[in-house]
Amino acid sequence: IKKIGILTSGGDAPGMNPAIRAVVRTCLANGIEVYGIYDGYAGLHADKIVKLERRSVSDVINRGGTFLGTARFPEFKEEQVRREAIQNLEKHGIEALVVVGGDGSYMGAKKLSEMGYPCIGVPGTIDNDIAGTDYTIGFMTCLNTIVDAVDRLRDTSSSHNRISIVEIMGRYCGDLTLWASVAGGSEYVIVPEKDFCEEALLAQLADGEAKGKKHAIIAITEHVTDVNALAKRIEEQTGRETRATILGHIQRGGAPMAFDRVLASRMGVFSVELLMKGESARCIGIQNGKMVHHDIIHCLEDMKRPFREDLFELSNVLF
Numbered sequence: 001i002k003k004i005g006i007l008t009s010g011g012d013a014p015g016m017n018p019a020i021r022a023v024v025r026t027c028l029a030n031g032i033e034v035y036g037i038y039d040g041y042a043g044l045h046a047d048k049i050v051k052l053e054r055r056s057v058s059d060v061i062n063r064g065g066t067f068l069g070t071a072r073f074p075e076f077k078e079e080q081v082r083r084e085a086i087q088n089l090e091k092h093g094i095e096a097l098v099v100v101g102g103d104g105s106y107m108g109a110k111k112l113s114e115m116g117y118p119c120i121g122v123p124g125t126i127d128n129d130i131a132g133t134d135y136t137i138g139f140m141t142c143l144n145t146i147v148d149a150v151d152r153l154r155d156t157s158s159s160h161n162r163i164s165i166v167e168i169m170g171r172y173c174g175d176l177t178l179w180a181s182v183a184g185g186s187e188y189v190i191v192p193e194k195d196f197c198e199e200a201l202l203a204q205l206a207d208g209e210a211k212g213k214k215h216a217i218i219a220i221t222e223h224v225t226d227v228n229a230l231a232k233r234i235e236e237q238t239g240r241e242t243r244a245t246i247l248g249h250i251q252r253g254g255a256p257m258a259f260d261r262v263l264a265s266r267m268g269v270f271s272v273e274l275l276m277k278g279e280s281a282r283c284i285g286i287q288n289g290k291m292v293h294h295d296i297i298h299c300l301e302d303m304k305r306p307f308r309e310d311l312f313e314l315s316n317v318l319f
């Protein structure tokens with residue numbers, strides 16, 4: 001293989017830059033030319049393709065976001081758009097593509113693979129919602145940002161004897177909420193994987209108050225319910241001051257922590273090694289500390305992420 005392309009796609013995640021850096025440096029060390037595709041699949045379709053050199057990835061290991069840029073590009077679902085994208089790749093002589101992103105990005109890579117274009121998926125998303133890997137790039141850094149925010153909320157909610165609801169990203173995956181609950185010591189955890197029962201929450205709050213808890217933190221994944229409306233109802237039902245905080249895109253920013261830099265570096269190197277072995281339509285993961293790869297179609301269609309019941313139990317035991 002002589003030329004490889006790389007793009008980042010979907011929501012950015014801290015650690016995408018170290019992943020690009022690892023791909024670029026591994027390619028160059030093996031005499032392979034490497035091309036950066038700017039702004040994800042949108043840039044691929046618009047032919048925003050630039051040759052990268054060693055220096056292109058200097059001083060990016062510590063930077064959040066992705067210097068290649070990213071985009072959400074639903075048009076990539078159209079076969080004609082993908083055909084034009086492949087033509088752009090072929091025009092530059094690029095023989096294979098590394099895609100760093102979440103499940104939407106994997107879908108694009110899967111479709112390109114099905115059209116005969118070799119792709120490797122690297123899991124880059126804060127959500128930790130990809131099957132076949134214990135961790136996605138960006139999850140740990142994002143988790144730390146959330147825990148820092150929850151600590152701050154604890155200070156103020158304890159000073160005011162308030163109930164604090166904190167809405168956490170994750171799309172339809174409760175991992176960030178679950179881990180942040182255990183690490184941040186929140187009293188109540190609400191995740192999409194478990195049915196949400198408002199009466200049960202109110203009963204738990206009453207129980208906590210009876211035990212002398214003067215303040216409470218409720219961690220909840222986005223999309224479960226309207227947190228501002230929930231805060232109002234809790235206030236009405238309990239007579240206790242309640243505030244909702246939506247952490248939002250703050251969660252996606254910041255320098256990648258060491259764990260994500262190492263994970264991204266390992267995954268970046270591994271993706272090039274797979275392409276050098278002639279592999280295609282694979283997605284990379286880390287399982288039990290080891291680099292693994294799975295069929296990307298199988299990963300998207302059949303594999304499921306196991307829900308961490310153990311952590312859910314733990315958060316309930318420790319509350």
Ligand code: F6P
Binds near residue numbers: 011072171222252
């Ligand atoms: O997939 C990452 C993520 O941050 C999700 O947690 C969230 O639901 C979504 O992206 C937000 O997307 P956008 O940045 O396009 O608003």
